[in-house]
Amino acid sequence: MKYKVLIGLEMHCEISETNTKVFSSAPNEYTDKPNTNIRPVDMAFPGTLPVVNKAAVKKALMASMILHCQQPEYIYFERKNYYYPDLPKGFQITQETKPAPVGIYGKLKFDVNGEEKEVRINNLHLEEDAASADHYGRISKINYNRAGVPLLELVTEPDLHTADEAVAFLETMRSIYQYAGISEADSKKGQIRCDVNVSIMDSNQDETNPANWGTKIEIKNVNSFGGVRDAINYEIERQTDLKENGQYAEMQQHTRRWDEESGTTIFMRSKVDAIDYKYFVEPNIPKIKLDKNWLEQIRQEIPALASERKETYINEYGITNYDATILVKEKAVADFYEETISLGADPKSASNWVTTNLLGSLNKLDLTIKEIALTPAMLVELINLVDTKEISSKQAKEVFAHCLTSGQTPKEVVKEKGLIQMSDTGEIVRIANEVLDEHPDVIEQYKKGRTNVVDFLVGQIMKKTRGTANPTIARSTMAEEIAKR
């Protein structure tokens, strides 16, 4: 590689797990019917004032701690002034680096295809989201439900080197936000938005010296992880071409926009056109001293994150690294798995069910685990039905598929479909003899030494019992009965 790539990320993630907005008492539910979750302050009616939501600050501080950032002595908020129709006040309440935001100078270790990497966090700050706007030709519609939704912005140092690393970092952050109960972090709902900085430099130079860095290009508004990957790769290629053609030196620092449709980045504005946001401290929010005991309490409340849970699965439950990785990828899945175990399921059986049947079905049906009717209790019931041989594992799969979306319990499904496994030896003996009576020719073949015909005969038992016969018992019974002939 002739060039080294330096990538920095600005990751915006909405805090979805508070009851109310960050400076307003309106519900933090912006996917509800448009313009229903609004208080006067969200539309900036004259005389309204911001009131800080302590729960949002708490979640922001928790994220700050997880990212090994320093927490400030006092919390301040700042105004970022600019005009746009989706910004009713004409400023956004946010935090700047001076005075310190909820977190500065942290770091995070993360895994890229089995290799551990570390990225430095420049800062983490708490701010409010703008309203959402939809543009239709000559008119635009604004939904103020989103105005004032708490938003965490995380800014990394340019410590990432490939699109894979950037995406792995973002996936790790998403997992942290989910596990810590900070956010659903669902990019489909627009909860995650990224700005990406990309520059390239000659490989033989020292990247720890910023003087050697190339020209920083910022790509705005990349709203999916796939988009981040594509935008970075496109930009690396674009900048490499400029280098190769001797045009790189002419390129000024500027901001570009990721255009998903064309798969390219497009020039937005040069550095000289950068907006002066005229920041100043929000005077309506007094500086808030952070109580040491409160900070300690928040630290204690940090839940087990994905990495910690994965270790437990491997070391205590004997799950393979591969399966454990799958189980912790989504918090909701890990929670489902753990509840199944806490209700008495064998960890390995539960893991098999979740990693293969459950996730496979979700994938196939394009559903999330929160959208299905199957509960951990139902899965435990199903596993027990198999363990006690009341149903066969083949039947179990059928029951599972039915329970997944119907809301019926496995026992209900088994009863309704008549799926109880037949383990009554006397009945199976009777059916086996019935089968043998119907196939004297097969008995002849058996006597000539073709013992594999037993498979065919067992199949006939299963057919007669519509698959309900316990296959093990059917096989041993048939072997015994044919020998008697």
Next chain:
Amino acid sequence: MEYMNKSLKEIHEALKNGNVTSADLIKESLEKSHQLQDKCNAFVTILDEAKPCEVTDDILSGIPYGVKDNYSTKGVLSTGSSNTLKDYVPFFTATAISNLQKHGAVMVNKTVLDEFGMGGTGTTGHTGIVKNPWDTSRMCAGSSAGSAAAVAAGVYPYATGSDTGDSIRKPAAYCGIVGYKPTYGMISRYGLFPFASSLDHCGVLARSVEDAALVTDAMKGQDHNDMTSWDSKDINLYQSLSADVKGKKLCYIKEICDIAMYPDAKPELKEHLANFRQVLQKCRDLGMKIEEVSVDHKLLEAMPSVYVVISCAEATSNMSNLTGFIFGPRADGEKYDEEMKNYRTKGFSPLIKRRFVIGSYVLQAQNKERYFHNAQRVRRLLVDKWNELFKTYDAVILPVGSGTAKPLAGSADMLDKRTQALEDHLQIGNFGGFPSITIPDGFISNLPVALNITGKCYDDINVLNIAYALEASMDYKGQTVGEVK
């Protein structure tokens, strides 16, 4: 029989005794409102439909009052005296006003101010110039011009005001009444149209210290909608009133009060300062200790610039919500930015636009340190200096302005550098959030002049008591406008 020119206690007694009804009072107040409107143009709205309120043991119950038009009042036009809100009818009421309503107070009109409180003349409201009822060729000062004129003219015993630089205390002085702004945060600002949030105070204009105390007791209180408000339920200003001020220590500032500082002093200024000296003697007669202190002239000279920089910076941001999209008369335009521009260009008066330009300029990245941050530093120095004085003295006592109300013709907005500190020292009360009260202390050429008492934060009782004792030793308590020249 007239009642609206009487004190709250007298009116309350008359109501309780059945000498008069709330409806009678409203009728009288409305009649006087219309008379004063013809003479002085003090009101944006006169509420001819105002309904009487049940008379209880609450002294304010059933008694009319006026509201400055920058308080949000549900269902009642609230313009801020600006064309940008000329048709704005809010759907919520400012906390201070709803507190008064809870006490049974009856709002009968909305008073004119300088547009959004940004002026000191009472001449920039969208409904035209407010004239001084003592002499209609003179100004009331501002911005609470309409409130001051109405209280002085005996339309009702009190009106609400707001004070960012001297907007309650200066017009009170020019109109011969009491103007009081309590400690920052004692009265909630929720629902007050903001000018400069870190300087804005709610307060009251009345005709006696006692009435000011009664009204403030009703307006104040911690409000979950205003984070800068504080719990004052242990403070009862009215019940704490005491004329015993023996042993209190006051200081006045040589650089402001010494006639030697003004070599070209006009006779009016000489008389004003001489009168002030005589009042100081009255203070001594009441058993108070009066001392002269010296404050670095440079610091005093910096005061007006500090005020301009900070107030304009905050104002330009505070008023960015005025775009015409959500409220206010929407402007035409091809695109949203054009609509905003047209609305603001048309809606704001030139004076305000000038202040926005200053505010934007001092916040620009390249200017912020030199102007905005330095202004904040000097603000701190001034506040520290005053807090240092408050270690030795119970209050600072100073004359208000350089004399009587200024003529409307010619001199508007002309700054006389030599008397600047005398004109602008009331701003210190806003820089520090100090409790500050103006009371009339004499007449020059049949026009009232006043003094101001300012104390340390949360020490409102002390400040009011000094004013209360001093008021009792003079003849101006409860005065209304007599014969107009």
